[in-house]
Amino acid sequence: MEIIQSLHNPKVQLWRSLKDTRGRKEHRLFLVEGTRFVQEALQSSFPIQAILLREDYEPKPALVSRAPVFHLADHVFQAVCDTKTPQGIAAILSPQTLPVRGNAVLALDGIQDPGNLGTMIRTADAAGFTGVLISPECCDLFSPKALRATMGSxxxxxxxxxxxxxxxxNQYKQNGFSLLSSQLDGTPFFERSQIRPSFILIVGNEGNGVSEAVRKIATHHLCLPMQxxxxxxxxxxxxxxxxxxxxxxSSAQ
Amino acid sequence: MEIIQSLHNPKVQLWRSLKDTRGRKEHRLFLVEGTRFVQEALQSSFPIQAILLREDYEPKPALVSRAPVFHLADHVFQAVCDTKTPQGIAAILSPQTLPVRGNAVLALDGIQDPGNLGTMIRTADAAGFTGVLISPECCDLFSPKALRATMGSxxxxxxxxxxxxxxxxNQYKQNGFSLLSSQLDGTPFFERSQIRPSFILIVGNEGNGVSEAVRKIATHHLCLPMQxxxxxxxxxxxxxxxxxxxxxxSSAQ
Incomplete structure (x- = not known):
């Protein structure tokens, strides 16, 4: 078993570059860490480029059957990972997403905090929403922090x-979706007028809220009451x- | 105007020590940062020991009327503050809390993450809850990160x-409160049986949930459905x- 010992190894340099947006964009790859996350990746349809194992890590055979496996010395594995105490397994994947289907959709308009972005995707999954739309102004879904907050969702x-x-x-609107813009000057959320069976809930930037252009095309402008x-x-x-x-x-499923 | 220039100044050393639980416990003081937070502190009934200003900061007179004011050189102010780009004003307060009243109470049983603790207090305030109970196993409410997440709540x-x-x-229970334990093996939250007009929602530790002893005395065991x-x-x-x-x-107000 060959163990990669050097931080100067070109593969290691590539893997380390995936911590930054620039590296992820250049190589069109991202890295996920931890037993559970890697398991979920292996069970998904996402293309897996490599499995990285810390030299002392003994994976179940099922974990390493779908991609080339590399064994890394402790300090090399630590350097590749983003967490302070990595579990000993990571995977390199090509960025892709599953297609949005169904009629309960969350739209994120300029979310800046990776933790917020990932948490909202995780919550959408748990709530039974069927998809998430992400505006180009949002932070990067494939950053280590955003990925961790998704918990694999x-x-x-x-x-x-x-x-x-x-x-x-606008395309969704033409297809009969209600567009619900959440904004501080909206009408009370719990007293909202009838919405259609298909809808998009739009959540805006942490500081400035939903952008002006998006507010204009929304069918509802709603605000959660705050006491x-x-x-x-x-x-x-x-x-x-x-x-x-x-x-x-709602009647969304 | 005297400007404190040295990190060795005993007052500066005391203020810096408030970043740690130990320092806060020893001196029975905590520090809040930023214009809005200091304003809220001044409008509150909390005892204020000192106002700290960065040498270039020009506060409104109302901001500095209730306590001794100290002017700090830039690097000293930076060293005292927890944020990377402080706004130029901070206040030193004695830890206290407002009394819990009313009939909609949140109980935090071993919350470990300061961001979670502060966010839950902020959300309780916004939702119209009337009080928050914090177990001794929770992280420190007066840490910089927890305080920031409360947004002044x-x-x-x-x-x-x-x-x-x-x-x-148990005292609340004897006074007629329903005790709602949120736990993954509970009954569906939205199908809960009747609760009393006075209630406590109990949220547990991020990893282990509500502690066993607390579960035993709860009147309801509820789980949010997850799809x-x-x-x-x-x-x-x-x-x-x-x-x-x-x-x-509920009929809680």
Whole structure:
């Protein structure tokens, strides 16, 4: 068994470059860490380029059957991973997403925090939403922090990363979807007027909310009521509250 | 105007020590940063020991009328603050909390992540909850990260940090409160049986959930339904969904 010992190994340099957006874009690859995440990747349809194992890690045979396996010395594995105490297994994948289907869709318009982005995708999956649209202004879905926050949901829920968000939303609108823009000056969310069986919940940038152009084409402008002295909710918390309520009180499946 | 230039100044050393739990416990003080947070502190009933200003910061007179003001050189102010790009104003306060009143209470049983703890307090405030109980196993409310995540809500909502969580919950139970334990093996949250007009929603540790002893005295054991392949929700998101639903469909005010 050959163990890669050098940080100067060209493969290691490539893998390390995947921590940055630039490296991911250049090589069209991303890295996932940990037993559970790698298992989910192997069970998915995502193309897997390589499995990386720390020299002391003994994987189950099923974990390493789909791609070339590389064994890395401890310090090399640590350098490739983003977490401080990696579990000893990682995988290199080509970025792709599952297709968006169904009639309960979350749209993210300029979300900047990777933790928020990933958490919202995870919550959409749990709430029973059928897809997520991501505007080009959002942070990178394939960053280590955003991936971790998804808890693997990107392998389960359809995601579209759009170059032309406004056109995409307009297409859904023409196909009969209600477009619900969540914004602080909207009407009370729990008193919303009838929405169609197909809908998109649009959540905006943490500081500035849903962009002006998107607000203009929305069919509903809604605000979660806030009591006390709180001026706002965390974006991922607010999205979770709205998604669960929509799934309870709409006919979307 | 005297400007503190040295990191060896005893006051500076004390203020810097407030970044750590140990320093906060020893001195019984904590530090809040930023214009809005300091404003909220000044409008609160919390005892303020000092206002710290970066040498170039020009505060409104109302901001500095309630406590001694210290001017700090840029590098000293930076060393005292936790954020990377501080706004130029901070305040030193004595730790206290507002009393818990009312009949919609959130109980945090061993929350470990400061961001989760602060976000849940912020969300409780926004949802119209009237108080938060914190178990001794929770992380420190007065850490810089937890404080930031509250967005100042600790100045608005009653909070009890309890030494004897179980006794406290039992007292509420004897006073007629329903105790709702949120746990993955609970009954579906949205199909819950009748709860009393006064209730406590209990949210547990991120890894292990609500502790066994607390589960035993709970009147309801509830689980948010999860679809898709998601195995769990982020603790703060789950708490937000449950709190908003409870406020909509209970008689609590």
């Amino acid at each position: 990107l392998f389960h829920i359809g995601i579209t990363i759009s170059d032309d968000f406004l056109t995409l939303l 006390g002295a709180a001026e706002s909710l965390n974006a991922a918390v607010a999205a979770g509250i709205m998604m669960y309520d929509l799934m309870r009180f | 600790l100045f608005h909502i009653g909070i009890t940090i309890s030494d004897d969580f179980l006794t406290l919950l 898709g392949a998601a195995e769990s929700l982020n603790a703060a998101v789950a708490a937000g969904i449950m709190m908003y639903d409870l406020m909509r469909f």
